[in-house]
Amino acid sequence: MEFSFSALRFILQTNFAPLVSVFVLFAFIKTNITFTDKINRYFIFICIALLLLTIADNMRFYTSQLPHPNIYRYIAIGVGYVLRPAIIFLLTMLASRYKRKINTIFIIPLILCSAISIISIFPFSKGIMFSFTEDNKIIRGPFGFFSQCLAIFYSIQTIYYSFKNSNTNRIEPFVLIVIEIAALIAFIMEHSFKYDFVLSQVLITSIIFYYFFLLTQTYKRDTLTGLLNRRCFYLEINHLIKNPMILLSMDLNNLKMYNDTQGHAAGDKALITVTKVMGEVFFKHAKLYRTGGDEFMAIFTKHDLKYVENLVEDFQSALHATEYRVACGVAQYMPGDDIEKVITLSDERMYSHKVKLKNTESFKKI
8 A cells, every 4th residue: 555655656756747738828829829730630630649658658667566467467568559659650651741641551550559459468479569577567469660760660650741841841840850859858768767657748748839930930830831030031131140141032923813703723833833842942041930911031141242143144044834924033131231221222123123024914915
């Protein structure tokens, strides 16, 4: 009885704060309308999985102190083997949120892992994934590391999709890499050094951090294109005011015509398409912003004027593969210059280019 009270006290002390954090996150998700229903669902599923994993870890810890294994010991291990890769799988779904269709084959290994884990709970499985000795020591079966390998596989997929998004958000891949490294360290601590509850608590902390990271990004970025918004552009300009930089003004031609004649879906398609081309050409060299309906800005801090002008030519060439045209204007800022005048200059050069593009289009129609 004394052991039971001490164990329960330790469990309560260790898990109270993480559990409260999960419930607070759950409440925040349910009352927050910033994200799409799809993203909110993934986070809700993760919260449920984290709660179940915490319960399973506590049951595993408590039953590990018993002299002999019982059914609850088997259930705790089996559930944990399913939930750890499942949480990473849900992270993969979040990282791939911009992809319209995810290959459903990715969920098949998780279903297989779940089936093997459930089967391993019963005596007829003969320890296909895990079993226990009479003195309650775990024995790994032929599929003993399947859950861990699956978690690594999903981790790689998560990082892959985050880099696919990096044309509009270059920070997210590094956030997810930090989460994956922290989870790996926690796994090593649990399995090699016998620390309890570390992995579940690291996952809880990481998921909360990732949620609020994405939340801050929604206020910094344009919803349609994923580019940084007008407010971020001026904040960045003020931050870089003591450094030389080159500004690029861009304007999508005929957006109003697309909206009026083909509908707003056609206008959205035009914006998304040219944004994708911008990302492919400029991403490694500049920060991109959508500063208005059909207006964009780029800030270059590491290249000279000639280099940027060559990039603009590459951008114009890449646009020829699409039906869209974007007017561009470049201006150089040096410390001490009037930044508003430099922005105005880049805009004026962009409008001059816009007139040339329209004249060219009119000539082609003739």
